[in-house]
Amino acid sequence: MAVLIFRLHGVPDDEAEDVRQLLLEAEIDFYETSAGRWGVSVAALWIKSTDDTAKAKELIAHYQSGRQEWLAAIKQQAIEEGRWPSAWQRFKAAPLAFMSILLLVVGIIMVSIFPFVSF
DSSP: OOEEEEEOTTOOHHHHHHHHHHHHHTTOOEEEEOOTTTTOSOOEEEESOGGGHHHHHHHHHHHHHHHHHHHHHHHHHHHHHTOSOOHHHHHHHOHHHHHHHHHHHHHHHHHHHGGGOOO
């Protein structure tokens, strides 16, 4: 029976390709499903044999931890070089979006605490 091993929804193309290559190199038999025309199906990689599940999960976990470290290093380098935008720079770039989100958060908080506060 097939086992879902890696969901592809929201995954960057390079990461999905790396996982495919990782499974191929480990000689783990898998197949891929797409989300379909309307996006209601599961876009994922599936292992054909349940015997390979533990090995595939271990390989993917190791790959993702290395990828996380790599992305953190890229972010840290961008911060050190001044290429990572600060909160003020983001506000200046899109003040209307920033204020809209802020008002939405305040509104949600007010609606949430309104029953408990008497004015």
